[in-house]
Amino acid sequence: MQQERTLEQIQKINTAEHSVRQYQAFIIRIAALLLILWALFFQVIGLTHAPNADMYPRVDAGDLLLFYRLDRDVRSQDVVLLEKVTPDSAGEKDLYCARVVASAGDTVDISDDGRLLVNGSQMIESNIFSSTWRYEGFQEYPVTLGEGECFVLADRREGGTDSRYFGPVSKDEIAGTVITVIRRTNL
Structure with missing residues (x-):
């Protein structure tokens, strides 16, 4: 027992x-x-919301953006998120969403009639519906990009905050490349 x-x-x-x-x-x-x-x-x-409507109609303010943080070798037409100190930001980094139009070694110019020229050739952008105008008093043209720099423009060219305003962007300022957009508005 x-x-x-x-x-x-x-x-x-x-x-x-x-x-x-x-x-x-x-x-x-x-x-x-x-x-x-x-x-x-x-x-x-990373996952963040679009900070503004500068990339409208592709990306609207408030849309969720899924982005890849490790890709620093951006190519022309990539949509990137960047953290940049601008004259308006009081020394703090602001988040911007923009499209890369030129990278290291390229020369960017904006003609007096609103055409975007990269290395002397006009950029044909099928989904941009307005002219690209210079922002007077900010960036001098033509601008030749140094090693590790790129030139970004908002898809909404009239009033968009981009390299016409704050100059070329360095690789260190790029937070990542947008992978997908999750639409939260105007469904």
Whole structure:
């Protein structure tokens, strides 16, 4: 009888230890999942809202933007998020969304009749519906971009805050390349 109780007690202890090991394994898996999600969404991918309507109609103010943080080698026509100190920002970085139109080594000019010229050739932009005018008193033209610089323009060319206002953008100021837009308005 004494031996049966001991065997019964041993089985209960083994069952309890097995339950504790399962619980520990579950907690470790949850912690690993949270660590992976943190790394993914705070180091590799970002999610933010469009700060303004400068990229309208493609991106409207308030739309959610999913962006890739690790890509610093931007190409022409990439839509990027950038953190830039501007004359209006009182020394703090503001978030901007804009399209890359030229990169390192390119020469950008804006003609008196509102044409965008990159390396002497007019840019043909199928989805831009207005002329590109200079902002007087800000950027001097033509501008040749140095190593690690790009020139960005808002799709809404009239009144958009872009390189015509704050000059070329360095790679260090690029927060990431927009992957997708999640429309929150005008559905």
